[in-house]
């Protein structure tokens with residue numbers, strides 16, 4: 001038998017030592033997504049406006065975010081804001097992930113809103129609803145439902161992307177693994193532990209989104 | 224005073240001249256049936272009267288008041304002009320009652336309980352009292368269209384516009400929708416109906432307007448238009464559809 005240079009029995013032993021880091025990962029992801037959802041809804045709607053004063057900033061934001069690496073965005077936000085307001089690493093990571101996801105979520109919402117039949121808006125307007133009422137009462141509820149599957153996808157990407165916060169020294173899972181790896185000289189084992197954590201979290205998230213999707217489907221109506 | 228007054232209406236989609244110098248009056252309680260070939264501008268005319276489209280020139284007066292793209296109260300004007308669409312456009316995320324009550328609670332600001340009462344009356348009127356809590360996806364085409372009519376009527380509009388309300392329906396479902404429309408006509412609703420249902424036009428129509436390539440070519444009493452059209456084009460068109 002070949003003698004492997006690794007000690008996989010270290011995995012269960014060290015596994016619990018990553019709880020705190022996993023919690024940080026979840027926090028960055030959760031709040032990052034929250035910021036992303038708000039930003040995404042606002043810019044998604046702005047992007048759809050016919051007024052160039054409103055849609056141009058939204059387009060520029062989406063263009064800039066989608067055209068540069070998240071790692072760079074995180075660093076720009078961290079080092080930029082640290083000079084300005086002496087920001088902590090954790091809020092910087094959340095803002096960075098939020099601003100990044102906002103651009104992608106904006107496109108998800110925009111696509112979902114555009115996919116709602118234009119007859120819906122016309123029916124709402126013909127009842128005498130204002131454009132805002134038609135959007136809020138008729139179009140957005142249908143659009144939200146359609147954005148659940150792509151949003152679930154984006155949430156999983158965000159969860160994995162939160163590992164980039166390690167680059168600004170947030171002690172989330174990946175950074176924790178690298179630090180433990182150096183101190184125990186068992187780098188691969190520590191990275192494997194983190195891999196298991198990510199798999200568990202993405203699987204749970206997947207399951208959750210699947211549930212929500214199914215709920216929305218069976219609930220009372222189909223399109 | 225006409226309920227709808229249209230003067231010199233011209234509408235282009237890009238380079239396509241879709242409505243050409245349309246002049247038209249619809250009196251209160253009058254039922255006008257608009258016919259014409261596909262692409263002749265019938266829908267566009269209706270949509271201009273409801274301000275879902277805006278003409279580039281000309282005037283439209285609803286119950287004596289002019290409205291156009293610059294009007295600040297367009298949503299109020301639209302509330303006075305009910306519209307029924309070929310493809311129903313019911314709100315799929317609302318029940319039948321939810322569809323009918325939507326305009327009442329949101330536009331008329333009627334309290335919810337009262338909206339439900341008014342909604343129940345309207346559903347009774349279109350013969351769908353038993354479907355109040357059902358979602359539109361569960362209805363037949365004819366039932367959907369009747370809900371759409373009830374939804375529009377909830378606003379107590381002065382005018383009802385119908386854009387081919389039965390042409391997306393299976394033949395056996397056309398009658399139930401036409402019956403609701405006939406009742407409405409007999410009650411004295413002012414109606415503009417795009418439809419090739421000759422039976423309906425001859426039974427309750429006061430006037431038939433024939434459109435061709437964006438112009439009103441001929442108009443007159445249904446019996447005259449269908450039996451004795453004066454223009455060659457009208458004759459040719461009627462020959463095709465009858």
Ligand SMILES: Nc1ncnc2c1ncn2[C@@H]1O[C@H](COP(=O)(O)OP(=O)(O)OP(=O)(O)O)[C@@H](O)[C@H]1O
Pocket residue numbers: 236239241259260261262263264265266267268
């Ligand atoms: N939003 C639009 N953009 C560009 N062209 C349009 C638009 N709506 C309609 N048209 C064009 O304008 C012309 C008139 O269309 P309209 O829908 O009014 O005809 P119609 O008489 O209702 O025809 P149909 O019997 O097929 O419903 C057609 O050539 C159509 O292709």
Ligand SMILES: [Mg+2]
Pocket residue numbers: 265266267386387
């Ligand atoms: Mg049409």
